[in-house]
Amino acid sequence: MNQLIFKFPFSKKYYEQDFFVSSNNFSAYKLVESWPTWPGKWLNIFGISGSGKTHLSKILEKKIKRIKLIKAQNIDNQIIKELNDLDCLIIDNFENNIDEKLLYSILNQSKQLENYILINSTSSIKNFDFKLIDLKSRINSFLYIGIELPTDDLLKVIITKTLSDKQINISPKLSDYIINNVDRSYEKLLKFLKEVDELSLSTGKSININLIKKVLNR
Numbered sequence: 001m002n003q004l005i006f007k008f009p010f011s012k013k014y015y016e017q018d019f020f021v022s023s024n025n026f027s028a029y030k031l032v033e034s035w036p037t038w039p040g041k042w043l044n045i046f047g048i049s050g051s052g053k054t055h056l057s058k059i060l061e062k063k064i065k066r067i068k069l070i071k072a073q074n075i076d077n078q079i080i081k082e083l084n085d086l087d088c089l090i091i092d093n094f095e096n097n098i099d100e101k102l103l104y105s106i107l108n109q110s111k112q113l114e115n116y117i118l119i120n121s122t123s124s125i126k127n128f129d130f131k132l133i134d135l136k137s138r139i140n141s142f143l144y145i146g147i148e149l150p151t152d153d154l155l156k157v158i159i160t161k162t163l164s165d166k167q168i169n170i171s172p173k174l175s176d177y178i179i180n181n182v183d184r185s186y187e188k189l190l191k192f193l194k195e196v197d198e199l200s201l202s203t204g205k206s207i208n209i210n211l212i213k214k215v216l217n218r
Helices: 026-033 053-061 078-085 100-113 133-139 152-164 172-181 186-203 209-216
Strands: 042-046 067-071 088-094 116-121 143-146
Touching: 026 053, 026 143, 042 053, 053 067, 053 088, 053 116, 067 078, 078 100, 100 116, 100 133, 152 172, 152 186, 172 186, 172 209, 186 209
Parallel strands: 042 116, 042 143, 067 088, 088 116
Antiparallel strands: none
């Protein structure tokens, strides 16, 4: 008989010590760490979903007092007024989902105020098909930093850390098997580990190759 798993609501917390630094994200991490000595005021960090862009933004957020982090889909004209009281604006989940005139106004206001802007996106914003010529010119002023797919070494660290936090230890052989069979994405790997842990708890069985295969076949 399967055991019941109680799922308690929790808020996701982002701690700098929990950010896994590797060759794929080193440049982005060091740039965030080096604030305010950036080569320019505007930065675009891009990478696949779950690559750590929001985590980096939360690290930056703790460094600056007058800062606002907002999802692109929630931005409206009110942000123009708020910029006057900010040193940095972080726009998360940008997918060319802000009205172009509004985005152009945001960048113009930021330029006048000489404050910082960080835009997170899955692909570089210079590759988006903006219609406004003046906006394209502003976009070209950004510094672009990409986060590449995680390395095997980084994935092994994530697997070990995530499971050890739950007092679970697995063999290097099982870790390698997971890496070779799960999509190379932070988000999908963490989702997979969560499902493995839940199945282990509900069945009362330890994490082994058969349990891992069962989750993979779902």
